[in-house]
Amino acid sequence: MSQIIIQGLLLSGLYALIAVGFTLIFSIGRVLNLAYGAYLMIGGYVYYHFTQVLGMPQIAGILLAAVFGSVIGILKYRLIVKTLKGDHVAVEISTLILAVVIQAGIVLIFNDSSKILHPIVPGVWRIGGATVTFNILTAALASWAIIIGLYLFVRNTHIGRAMQAVSMDVKGAAISGVDPDRINLITWGISGALGAVAGVFFASYTQLNPSMWVAPLIIAVAVVIVGGIGSIIGSLIVAHIIGFMEIISTTLIAAELRGVFTMLLIIGVLVLRPRGLFGREEL
Amino acid sequence: MSGILRSAAAAGALLFAVQAAQAEVKIGFIGSLSSDTGLSTLRGAELAIEELNAAGGVLGGQQIKLIKADTGEDVTEGIKAYEYLAESEEVDFIVSGSIDDVSLGWLPRMVEYQIPTLDTWTSYIGIIDKLVEDYDSYKPYFMNIASDEALATLYIDFGKDVLADKMGWKSVVILQEDTAFGNAINGLVSEALAPNAGIEVVDTIVYDIATVDFAPLFNRAVDSGADFIYLISSVNSQVVSSQYVKLQVPMGMTGVNVAALGQEYWEDTGGAGGGISTLSPVPSVGFALDPKSQEFVDKYVAKYGDSRPKFPHFNGFNAYHGVKQAFAAAEEAGGFNNSSWVDAMQKQDLILEKDGQMWLRYGFWGRDEVEPRTGRTYPHNARFDITDPYDDGSPSMVVIQWYEDGTAAVVYPEKYATGEFQVPSWVKN
Numbered sequence: 001m002s003q004i005i006i007q008g009l010l011l012s013g014l015y016a017l018i019a020v021g022f023t024l025i026f027s028i029g030r031v032l033n034l035a036y037g038a039y040l041m042i043g044g045y046v047y048y049h050f051t052q053v054l055g056m057p058q059i060a061g062i063l064l065a066a067v068f069g070s071v072i073g074i075l076k077y078r079l080i081v082k083t084l085k086g087d088h089v090a091v092e093i094s095t096l097i098l099a100v101v102i103q104a105g106i107v108l109i110f111n112d113s114s115k116i117l118h119p120i121v122p123g124v125w126r127i128g129g130a131t132v133t134f135n136i137l138t139a140a141l142a143s144w145a146i147i148i149g150l151y152l153f154v155r156n157t158h159i160g161r162a163m164q165a166v167s168m169d170v171k172g173a174a175i176s177g178v179d180p181d182r183i184n185l186i187t188w189g190i191s192g193a194l195g196a197v198a199g200v201f202f203a204s205y206t207q208l209n210p211s212m213w214v215a216p217l218i219i220a221v222a223v224v225i226v227g228g229i230g231s232i233i234g235s236l237i238v239a240h241i242i243g244f245m246e247i248i249s250t251t252l253i254a255a256e257l258r259g260v261f262t263m264l265l266i267i268g269v270l271v272l273r274p275r276g277l278f279g280r281e282e283l
Numbered sequence: 284m285s286g287i288l289r290s291a292a293a294a295g296a297l298l299f300a301v302q303a304a305q306a307e308v309k310i311g312f313i314g315s316l317s318s319d320t321g322l323s324t325l326r327g328a329e330l331a332i333e334e335l336n337a338a339g340g341v342l343g344g345q346q347i348k349l350i351k352a353d354t355g356e357d358v359t360e361g362i363k364a365y366e367y368l369a370e371s372e373e374v375d376f377i378v379s380g381s382i383d384d385v386s387l388g389w390l391p392r393m394v395e396y397q398i399p400t401l402d403t404w405t406s407y408i409g410i411i412d413k414l415v416e417d418y419d420s421y422k423p424y425f426m427n428i429a430s431d432e433a434l435a436t437l438y439i440d441f442g443k444d445v446l447a448d449k450m451g452w453k454s455v456v457i458l459q460e461d462t463a464f465g466n467a468i469n470g471l472v473s474e475a476l477a478p479n480a481g482i483e484v485v486d487t488i489v490y491d492i493a494t495v496d497f498a499p500l501f502n503r504a505v506d507s508g509a510d511f512i513y514l515i516s517s518v519n520s521q522v523v524s525s526q527y528v529k530l531q532v533p534m535g536m537t538g539v540n541v542a543a544l545g546q547e548y549w550e551d552t553g554g555a556g557g558g559i560s561t562l563s564p565v566p567s568v569g570f571a572l573d574p575k576s577q578e579f580v581d582k583y584v585a586k587y588g589d590s591r592p593k594f595p596h597f598n599g600f601n602a603y604h605g606v607k608q609a610f611a612a613a614e615e616a617g618g619f620n621n622s623s624w625v626d627a628m629q630k631q632d633l634i635l636e637k638d639g640q641m642w643l644r645y646g647f648w649g650r651d652e653v654e655p656r657t658g659r660t661y662p663h664n665a666r667f668d669i670t671d672p673y674d675d676g677s678p679s680m681v682v683i684q685w686y687e688d689g690t691a692a693v694v695y696p697e698k699y700a701t702g703e704f705q706v707p708s709w710v711k712n
Contacts, residue, residue, distance in 0.1 A: 116553035206495035
C-alpha cells in the first residue's frame, strides 16, 4: 500500500505539471492545443542536446528548454492561432499537423532511435518497500513548486488577474482595459515553457523518442475532459486521480491495462458529466 | 568486300566484349533501411560485393549490382519489397535482413518466384519447419543464423549451469512484453528452462510495449520474493534496462534484451545499462574474434564507422560471408539456376579458426542430416553446435553481459567466455 501511495503521489505530481500548461491555454483561449505534446518533446530534446551532447550544466539545459518551448508557443499563437481566430476546428487540426511536422523534424535532426537521459539528480531512496529515484522525487517537487508559483502568479499579479478576466469573459476584460491579444500571447508563452520543462522531467523519467508527444497529450486531454474547462486546482486533483489509477491498475490488476482505465474514465465522464467533474471553474 | 566483312566481324567481336564487360548480376537486399538490424545486413552485403567486384567480378567477369528494397519492418511493405525485387528488378538472388514477421510475410512470394534467398537475421524455427514439410517449394531458402530452437537448447544449459548451479537461484519472476515474441520466449522459460534448471516461476508480469514507467512493475517483481527477474523485451528494450539501473532494482535480471545486442546499447541507455545480460547470436558484442572476422570488422569500421550501426551486428557477419558463399555456389552451378545452385550452396562451408581450434563456421545442415542432441533435421539452417566442446559448428548462441563500466563480455558458454556472469553492484547476491 505504501508503494502505491508514494509512487502515486510522485507520478501525479509529474502529470499535474504536464497538464497545467494545456489547461491554461484551454481555459483562456478556449483552444485544444493538440501540439502541446510537442512542447514536451522539444523540451526533452533541447535539454538532451545542450546537456548530454554539448555538456552544458543541467540548470542551463532546463532554462534553454523553457526558452525554446516559450518561443515555439508564441510563434504558434502569432502564426497559426491568431490567423485562424474563431475557427476552433481549423486551429485544432493545424496544431495536430504541427505536432507531426515537429516529430518529423526531430527525426531528421536526432534520428528515430530512443535516447535515455541521465538522471537530473542521480541516486535512489528505498522507503516503505518502494524504490524512489531522486530524479522522480526532484521532478515531483519541482512540479509542485512550479504549480504553486503559477497559482500565486495568477492570483497575485496584474497579468495573472488579467488572465483570469480573459478566461471568464473576453469582451468584459477588453472593456475593462485588458488587451486579450497580449494576454493570450503571454499565456501561450507560459504554456510552452511549462510544457517544455515538463518534457525534461518526463523524458528523464522515461525516454526521449520522436513519438513521445502522444502519451503526455493524452494525459493532458484527459485532465481537461475529466476536470472540466479547467482550473489549476482542478487540474491538480484530476492529475492525481489519473496518476493513482495508473499505479493501482499496474500494481494490483494488470500492467498491460495501465492506460485503459484512463480512457474508460474519459468516456464515462463524457457520457455522465459532459462539463467534467468540476465544471467551469475560475482559473 | 572481304575487308568490309573482316571489319564488321571485328567490330561485332569488340561490341560483344564490351557488352560482356558491362554485363551485371543483380542481387536484391530486403530489410529496413532505417534500423540497425537492416543496415547491418546491407553493409555486410555491400562489403562482400565490393570485394567480389574488385577481384574481377563474378560469373565470367560480370559486376554485381545491389538493389535495395526497404521494408520499414512492416509486413505489407516487406511483401511489396519482395515483389519489387522479383518483378521490377528481376534480381538473381536476395539477401535479407528482415525480422521474423516480415520474412514470414514475403516467404510465399519466394515460393512463387523461386528466387534463391538468404535470411541473415530471423531465426524463426517455423521457417525451417516449412523446409522439412515441403522441401521442393522452399528449397531456394537459406537461413545462416541458428534457428531459435537451437538457441533455446543452449540457453537452457545456461539456466542450469549458471543461474541455478552457480548463482544458486531457485525462483524467477518473468517480466514480459505483450507480443508474440514475448509469449514464445515465456513458453520456453516456463516449460523448458525453469523445469530443467529446477527454478520455480513465481509470477509473470506482462506489460504493454508502450510502457515507459517500469517503477511499479519492478516493485511488484521485488514483492514476488523471486531470486531474479527474467526479462523478455524486443521493443524499446533500452527503456526497461535503463530504469532497472536507475531504480537500482535489488535483484538480478537476465533474459532476452534485443537492444543490448548492439554496440550502440551503451549510448542508447545514456550509460545506464550496466548489469544487463542477454542471449545473443554469434558473433556478439564482447565476442573474441578470429582473424578473418576481425578483418571484416576493420573494413566495416573504416567504411561505416561514422554512422549507426558503427560496429556490425551478428547479421552483418552473416551477410558478408553468406553473399560470398552464394556467389561461390553460383560459380559452381553456372549461375543462380535454382536446383543446381541449391545443391552447391548446401556444400558451402567456411571454417574460421582461432588459436588452432574451430571458432565459427558458416555452413548449412543438409536436408536429411539429423542434429544429434535434438534428434531432428534443420535443412538449410546455419550449421550450429549445441554441445560442448563446440567443435562441429558455431555455438547457436552465447550469453553476453554489459558491465557497469560500459564494457561487454561473453559469459557463457565457457569456451567463448571473455568475462564472468555477475549481478550489479547494488544487488546483494
